[in-house]
Amino acid sequence: MSGKETVLAKTVWKYDEKPPISRQRLLGRMSVPNLLIYGAGSIILFIIICGIVPGFIAPYSPTDMAYDIMAAPSFAHPFGTDYYGRDVFSVVVHGSRDSLFIGVASVLFGGLVGGLLGALAGYVGGVVDTFIMRCIEVLMTIPGILLALAIAAALGPSLFNIVLAVSLSAVPGYARVLRSQILSIKGRPFITAARSIGTPGWLIFVRHVLPNSWSPLLVMATIGLGTSILVGSGLSFLGLGIIKEIPDWGTLLSQGRGYLTVAWWISTFPGLAITLLVLSVNLMGDRLRDKIDPKQKRA
Amino acid sequence: MFQTIVTRLLTSIMVVFGALVLVFVIVYLLPGDPALSILDPSTATQEEIDLLRKQLGTDLPFYQQFANYAKDMLNGDFGKSLLNDEPVLSKIWTHAPATLLLAFTSTLIAAVIGIWLGVLSAIHRDRWIDIVARLVGLFGISMPTFWSGILLILLFSVTLGWLPAMGSDGWQTLVLPALSLGIVGSGFVVRLVRNSMLEVINEQFIVTLRAKGLPQRLVMYRHALRNALIPALTIIGVLSGELMAGTVVIETVFSRQGIGRIISDALMSKDLPVIQGVIFFSAIVYVLINMLVDLSYSMIDPRVRRMQARR
Numbered sequence: 001m002s003g004k005e006t007v008l009a010k011t012v013w014k015y016d017e018k019p020p021i022s023r024q025r026l027l028g029r030m031s032v033p034n035l036l037i038y039g040a041g042s043i044i045l046f047i048i049i050c051g052i053v054p055g056f057i058a059p060y061s062p063t064d065m066a067y068d069i070m071a072a073p074s075f076a077h078p079f080g081t082d083y084y085g086r087d088v089f090s091v092v093v094h095g096s097r098d099s100l101f102i103g104v105a106s107v108l109f110g111g112l113v114g115g116l117l118g119a120l121a122g123y124v125g126g127v128v129d130t131f132i133m134r135c136i137e138v139l140m141t142i143p144g145i146l147l148a149l150a151i152a153a154a155l156g157p158s159l160f161n162i163v164l165a166v167s168l169s170a171v172p173g174y175a176r177v178l179r180s181q182i183l184s185i186k187g188r189p190f191i192t193a194a195r196s197i198g199t200p201g202w203l204i205f206v207r208h209v210l211p212n213s214w215s216p217l218l219v220m221a222t223i224g225l226g227t228s229i230l231v232g233s234g235l236s237f238l239g240l241g242i243i244k245e246i247p248d249w250g251t252l253l254s255q256g257r258g259y260l261t262v263a264w265w266i267s268t269f270p271g272l273a274i275t276l277l278v279l280s281v282n283l284m285g286d287r288l289r290d291k292i293d294p295k296q297k298r299a
Numbered sequence: 300m301f302q303t304i305v306t307r308l309l310t311s312i313m314v315v316f317g318a319l320v321l322v323f324v325i326v327y328l329l330p331g332d333p334a335l336s337i338l339d340p341s342t343a344t345q346e347e348i349d350l351l352r353k354q355l356g357t358d359l360p361f362y363q364q365f366a367n368y369a370k371d372m373l374n375g376d377f378g379k380s381l382l383n384d385e386p387v388l389s390k391i392w393t394h395a396p397a398t399l400l401l402a403f404t405s406t407l408i409a410a411v412i413g414i415w416l417g418v419l420s421a422i423h424r425d426r427w428i429d430i431v432a433r434l435v436g437l438f439g440i441s442m443p444t445f446w447s448g449i450l451l452i453l454l455f456s457v458t459l460g461w462l463p464a465m466g467s468d469g470w471q472t473l474v475l476p477a478l479s480l481g482i483v484g485s486g487f488v489v490r491l492v493r494n495s496m497l498e499v500i501n502e503q504f505i506v507t508l509r510a511k512g513l514p515q516r517l518v519m520y521r522h523a524l525r526n527a528l529i530p531a532l533t534i535i536g537v538l539s540g541e542l543m544a545g546t547v548v549i550e551t552v553f554s555r556q557g558i559g560r561i562i563s564d565a566l567m568s569k570d571l572p573v574i575q576g577v578i579f580f581s582a583i584v585y586v587l588i589n590m591l592v593d594l595s596y597s598m599i600d601p602r603v604r605r606m607q608a609r610r
Contacts, residue, residue, distance in 0.1 A: 138317030141582040143544030146562070150325050150578060153566035230443050234548050237445050238563055253446065257552070260464075264453050271446030279441040286437075 037287055040280035047277050051097040058090035062246045073265050080265035082256065088266055091252060092273050098248035099274065102162055102232035103281075107225045110167030114174025115217055121175065122182030123205055133179070136172045144169035148231055152240040162240070166231045170224055177220050181213040215292045222285035226278040233274050249274050304594060311590050318582035319372060323365055326575050372579065378572035380565075387576035391558055395580070397467055398546050398557035401476055406539045408481025413488020414524075414531060420489065421496030421527075422519055432489050439486015444545050448479035448552040465554035476553045480545050484538050491534050495527040502526075529600055536592030540585035 050057050065085045073080040079088035121132040139147070148165035155161040185191065186209065194204050236250030247255060249270040256266025359367070371378065377387035412435075420432030455475060456464035466472045499505065500523055508518045547559035558577050565573035597604045 134313075134317065137314055138321055141314055141318045141540075141585050142321065142578060143540050143581065143585065145541075145544045145547060146578055146581060147325075149547065149562070149566060150322075150574060153569070153574070154325060226441060230441075233443055234445065237443070238548060238551060239567070250443075250445075253449070257449065260449065260452060261457055264457070267446075267449050268453070271443060271449060275438070275442050275446060278443075279437060282437060282441050 036283055040283040043276055043280040044284070047096050047100065047273075050093045051100040054094040054097065058087075058093040060087040060090045062086060062091045062094040064090075072263075079269040080263065082263070082266045083259060088252075088269055091246065092249065092270055094246045095248045095252055095270070096273070096277075098159065099229060099233060099250070099277070101159070102166060102248075103225050103229035105163045106166040106170060106228040106232065107221050108167075109163060110170035110228070111174050111217065111221045111224070113167065114171040115178050115214075117171065118175035118178030119182060119205075119210070122179035123186065123209060129179075132175070136175050139168075140172045144227075145231055145234055148235055149238065149240065152235050157240050162232055162235055165235065166228050169231060170228060173224065174217060174220060178213065178217050181216050182209055185209050185212050219285060219289040219292055222288050223282060226281040226285065229274065229278050229281070303597065307590055307593055311586050315583055315586050318586070319369060319579060320365075322575050322578050322582070323368055325578075326571050327361065327364070368575075372575075377576040377579075380573050381570045382568060387572050390561060390573065391576060391580050394556060394558045394561055397555065398543070398550070398559055399584075401473065401480070401546050401549070401555070401557065402539060402543045404473060404477040405480035405484060405542050405545075406535065408477060409484025409488050409538060409542070410535050412481065412485035414492050414528070416485070417489045417492025417531075418496055418519065418524055418527075420493045421500060422515075424497070429493075432493060435482075436486045436489040436493070439483050439489065441486075442483060444479055444483050445548050445552050447482055448476065448549055451475045451479050452553075467555040467557070472553070472555065476546075476549045476555060479552075480542050480549055483545070484542055487534055487538055488531060492527060492531045495530045496523060499523045499526045525599070529596065532592055532595065532599070536589045539588050540581075543581055543584060 046057075054062075063086070068081060069083060069085045071077060071081045077087050077089065079092060082088055082091070117132050117136070121129040121136075142150075147169045148162075151165035151168060152161055155164070191204060191208060194208055199207075233248070233250035233253075236248050237254045239251075239254065253267045253270040253274075256263070256268075256270070259266055375388065377391070379386050380390065416428075416432040416435060420429040423429055452464045452475065455462045462474050463472050464475070505518060505523060508522055509515075513522075544559075546557055547563055549555070550557045550559035551563055558580070561573060562577040564570075565577070
């Protein structure tokens with residue numbers, strides 16, 4: 001970046017770039033973002049551990065109703081207790097598994113289907129491209145959560161159906177990203193070169209097109225993980241979640257809504273958990289995008 | 300210009316028709332027999348069930364059901380609610396204004412906060428205002444709307460007692476729901492405007508303008524912002540659709556009347572015509588908004604206008 005700047009530009013552009021050695025700039029560029037990334041990484045790691053072995057983290061059993069009803073947060077119960085006398089912290093820890101699973105599974109499934117459609121549309125082109133992209137356009141007219149709501153309601157509340165609903169609403173995004181990436185790679189000279197020496201089409205696709213175009217999909221999947229967790233928790237907030245003994249975050253938040261005036265902590269902490277997880281995932285996604293493709297626009 | 304509008308209108312109609320097919324297919328896949336959910340299977344006789352199926356048309360094959368359905372929908376007949384025989388269209392008409400008002404207000408909040416903070420943050424890059432704007436952006440895209448709604452209720456209704464936590468009468472009840480949706484929306488807009496502003500600021504015509512001594516204010520707001528707004532406008536178009544859908548959740552949080560509430564109630568009771576009607580309605584609104592956004596490019600950006608004229 002500094003190579004491009006001329007002496008003149010440095011003196012005139014007082015609003016844009018500052019001298020590279022400025023302490024403020026050093027602070028802004030180096031330490032704060034890195035600290036944020038470490039923080040985000042630790043939060044994600046902690047929540048993953050909570051999802052895998054909740055028993056190690058939670059101080060009490062999530063189904064134990066032996067404590068004071070709706071006790072305010074204290075040392076014994078950092079997130080307070082709920083209307084059944086359960087320890088909210090333990091419930092949140094145990095609920096992380098479903099919230100994480102919905103997010104990760106939807107990204108994998110949606111990314112796979114969307115990526116496949118996008119690759120097909122971009123690489124084959126012609127009628128196939130037009131048909132797929134028209135369908136994607138139609139899918140996009142129905143906003144994600146409405147589509148997910150309709151599907152979740154149509155197929156009934158189950159973990160798999162929520163994953164299906166959330167991933168289907170994410171398909172258009174993945175398909176469009178991979179398609180546009182493949183279109184721009186397809187026209188590059190090295191593809192023409194490969195074709196000119198007689199490489200079969202599928203081999204060009206697997207060897208040359210795909211390795212050069214999947215990285216934006218990875219960035220999108222990371223940011224999409226945050227969105228999927230949000231949509232999934234929104235569905236369970238609306239009551240389309242899985243009715244279980246241990247509620248996931250969206251369900252717990254929705255159940256605590258009736259007690260806002262007397263026990264604010266029941267709804268606040270699950271929401272905080274969702275926000276922290278999604279925030280960390282988004283921070284990671286931002287960093288990943290800056291690393292992989294600094295010029296990629298944020299959309 | 301005329302040709303552009305006609306082409307855009309035709310593709311929009313095609314997309315709306317596609318949405319009609321999609322909505323029908325989703326609802327067709329719904330398990331369970333609507334006739335059985337209206338009549339009590341334990342008391343109704345087989346003849347009654349068959350008769351109701353015939354009346355509902357659910358005994359016909361798939362393509363005939365779709366043909367009937369598409370004909371009715373395109374004639375403006377959205378059917379009747381299975382629960383109380385209320386025509387779906389009139390149900391939508393009575394509840395749509397509240398939802399559209401909420402969606403419009405929150406889009407406005409998102410656009411104003413987002414563009415304002417985004418521009419400030421790009422101008423004062425790496426200063427405190429930039430850090431604030433980036434935090435707003437990050438929190439905005441990471442917070443579930445229902446949680447920001449609940450935090451707002453806790454602060455302004457429970458603790459301070461300034462604004463009502465629920466209901467749908469008067470402007471006071473609009474403030475909190477619109478804010479909680481608007482904050483989330485502004486997160487997307489801030490990030491986008493900041494980035495496209497940073498890109499524009501680095502272009503050569505900005506250097507030229509500065510070199511000829513134009514005041515910073517004019518350079519930024521008259522020249523840089525106008526160029527940076529084009530991508531922002533696109534996202535605001537998409538966003539208004541997402542915010543429309545976000546009203547489903549927010550209307551539940553704040554117990555507001557609106558089409559979001561209709562659909563979540565209808566989903567619980569499997570009221571098919573209502574579900575189809577509301578989803579189709581929101582698809583039409585979404586297509587309309589995005590068509591307007593597309594057409595407004597040529598008004599904002601003379602380059603687009605010239606490109607269209609040449610074609």
